[in-house]
Amino acid sequence: MGALNREQKDMEEQSAKHKVVHYPQKKNKVKRNESLKSNAIAWAFLFPFMLLYVWFMLYPIIQGFFTSLTTGSFGMAREFSGLDNYVRLLSDQAFWQSLWNTVYFVLISTPTIVIFGLILALIVNAKLKGTTFLRSAFFMPYMLSISVMASIWVFILQPYTGFLNAILGQLGVSEEIFWLGNEHLAWISILVATLWWTLGFNMVLFLAGLQDISEEMYEAADIDGASAWAKFWHITLPSLKGVVTLVVILQSVASFKLFGQPWLMTGGGPGDATRPLVQYIYELGFIQWDPGYASAVSYVLFGVMAIFAAIQYKLLVKKEG
Amino acid sequence: MEKHRKPFNYKKLIVYIISYFFAFIMLVPLVWMVVTSFKPEGSVVTVIGELIQPPFTLDSYFKVNDTSEIWRWTANSVFVGAVQTAGTLLVSSLAAFAISRIPFKGKNFVFLIILAGLMVPVEATIVPLFSMIADLGWVNTFQALILPGIALPLGVLILKQFYDSIPTELVEAAKMDGASLFTIWYKIFLPLSRTSMAALAIFVFVQSWNNFLWPLLVATDASMMTLPVGIPTFxxxxxxxxxxxxxxxxxxxxxALIIFLIFQKHIIQGITMTGIK
Known part of the structure; x- marks a missing residue:
């Protein structure tokens, strides 16, 4: 804008000097028209995306905030209640339990996925015979839909008729284990099912990282007589820092949104021992029909993830810088 | 490895054993699913010896076919996934082109707003989103299943980054020839970004295929369900x-498994591209 004004002034001065009044103004007009035209075209290109984006993303976010300040059942008149819903949160045991459940899952799933994802990637990268087969075997579970995945595991894990207990029985375990009925075992079951389902995805990310490491570094280490372990520790791991950060971010974001696995495998139980935050939002909103309170809990999820993203962004920038 | 020729490489054997053991563990649930589905109703499926022996039958498949709407759910899933993918590619490439190549007022602000969307979990907006869909009378419609998933910030980000790398000379030359911006987008940018678009397409389709929470809310009628929602109901x-x-x-x-076997390379490439950005 400033530059344009200056240009205009210069032109006016010049035109005054040369006593040509019309020509520069005309040129200026053309310029302004061009920028208007450019704006119009840009918005024509942006319009379809922005329409859907504002409609289904920005508007619900803002609407959700206002809803969180009200009380009243779905479809009923809403009453402004200020921060009441947020105050209610503080003393809501079920809310804290579900928040902890979500954080707990993030804490147990992220490191295990990083470790096992890396192991699988190393296997596929090791140039063994049958690498294509191995890669397919590791990746295939990721192609299943969440319901198929959950149903396979529920039927494998269920007592009396489940596959796992039958095998354990044949191995001499006489006790009937209720994998999904015990608080700790239920979490282990959800974790194992999630690992089985998503390791292939993370393996692919690690694989890309492994293939970016230059062969020369390993060759140099070979000349120095480095052991395989030393090579892994001093070359492979440091080179994978970026990918590890990425997997940690993707995985923790996915784990914060945990819903399908407990919903389909344990129903959040036993009790509410495996009920994550998203399921609590779902139940508040669509079973108890309390959209105001559900929106307040949604905003907590939103806030927790934003804080988390900020921390990770800082770590990422630090690592790359 | 060929440098040290030993009579027998124990280390390598251990690596092989571990690798194939992992593959075995990963495949067992899948194989178990397939084998069990061919057993007659009510047969013992917990004893491995009996599990892998005949009789095998297609009865269970006929029963699924007769008593569920599974083909309808499959068709719904494919349709929703395909339209969502096409829609996302179209709107995000148009938007990415504008942000990458057309000067306009407020560009930085628009881009910032789109980037901010990367951090918003859709799960946190389901309550207001659903009440909006309900107010529109869209529960149990395809537009409710499809439209909210189309404007994907990640799509704009990936394509914009690719568009930024296309040389300006190419655009200038086309402008000299009198090409409009739309022609430039359609004739130059779209074909050049084929790889990024394929990666994005796979990402969007897999996400849509696996989407569970949203269809669970808006598809309550059996004929509108997608596979992830329909299967547990059945x-x-x-x-x-x-x-x-x-x-x-x-x-x-x-x-999904057929798609995987055909497009294995592209899928893996797609994950790498969309993941690593």
Whole structure:
């Protein structure tokens, strides 16, 4: 804008000097028209995306905030209640339990996925015979839909008729284990099912990282007589820092949104021992029909993830810088 | 490795054993699903010896076919996934082109708003989103299943980054020839970004295929359900008889597994590109 004004002034001065009044103004007009035209075209290109984006993303976010300040059942008149819903949160045991459940899952799933994802990637990268087969075997579970995945595991894990207990029985375990009925075992079951389902995805990310490491570094280490372990520790791991950060971010974001696995495998139980935050939002909103309170809990999820993203962004920038 | 020739490489053997053991563990649930689905109803599926011996039958598949709307759910899933993918590619490439190549007022602000969307979990907006859909009378419609997933910030980000790398000379030359911006987008940018678009397409389709929470909310009518929502509804009637639920699982997985086997390379490339950015 400033530059344009200056240009205009210069032109006016010049035109005054040369006593040509019309020509520069005309040129200026053309310029302004061009920028208007450019704006119009840009918005024509942006319009379809922005329409859907504002409609289904920005508007619900803002609407959700206002809803969180009200009380009243779905479809009923809403009453402004200020921060009441947020105050209610503080003393809501079920809310804290579900928040902890979500954080707990993030804490147990992220490191295990990083470790096992890396192991699988190393296997596929090791140039063994049958690498294509191995890669397919590791990746295939990721192609299943969440319901198929959950149903396979529920039927494998269920007592009396489940596959796992039958095998354990044949191995001499006489006790009937209720994998999904015990608080700790239920979490282990959800974790194992999630690992089985998503390791292939993370393996692919690690694989890309492994293939970016230059062969020369390993060759140099070979000349120095480095052991395989030393090579892994001093070359492979440091080179994978970026990918590890990425997997940690993707995985923790996915784990914060945990819903399908407990919903389909344990129903959040036993009790509410495996009920994550998203399921609590779902139940508040669509079973108890309390959209105001559900929106307040949604905003907590939103806030927790934003804080988390900020921390990770800082770590990422630090690592790359 | 060829440098040190030993009579027998124990280390390598251990690596092989571990690798194939992992592959075995990963495949067992899948193989179990497939084998169980072919067993007659009510047969013992917990003893491995009996599990892998005949009789095998297609009865469970017929039963799934007769008593569920699984083909309808498959068609719904494919349709929703395909339209969502096409829609996302179209709107995000148009938007990415504008942000990358057309000067306009407020560009930085628009881009910032789109980037901010990367951090918003859709799960946190389901309550207001659903009440909006309900107010529109869109529950149990395709537009409710499809439209909210189309404007994907990640799509704009990936394509913008690729568009930024296309040389300006190419655009200038086309402008000299009198090409409009739309022509430039359509004739130059779209064909050049084929790889990024394919990666994005796979990402969007897999996400849509696996989407669970949103269809669970808006598709309550059996004829509108997608596979992830329909399958558990159907299976909930079976507790101890495993062959019918497993047959439903197999049918529900076949399209995705076929896609995987055909496009394996592209899928893996796609994950790498969309993941690593």
């Amino acid at each position: 299976q909930s009637a079976f507790a101890t008889d495993l062959s019918v639920p497993m047959a439903a699982n197999v049918i529900g997985s076949v399209p």
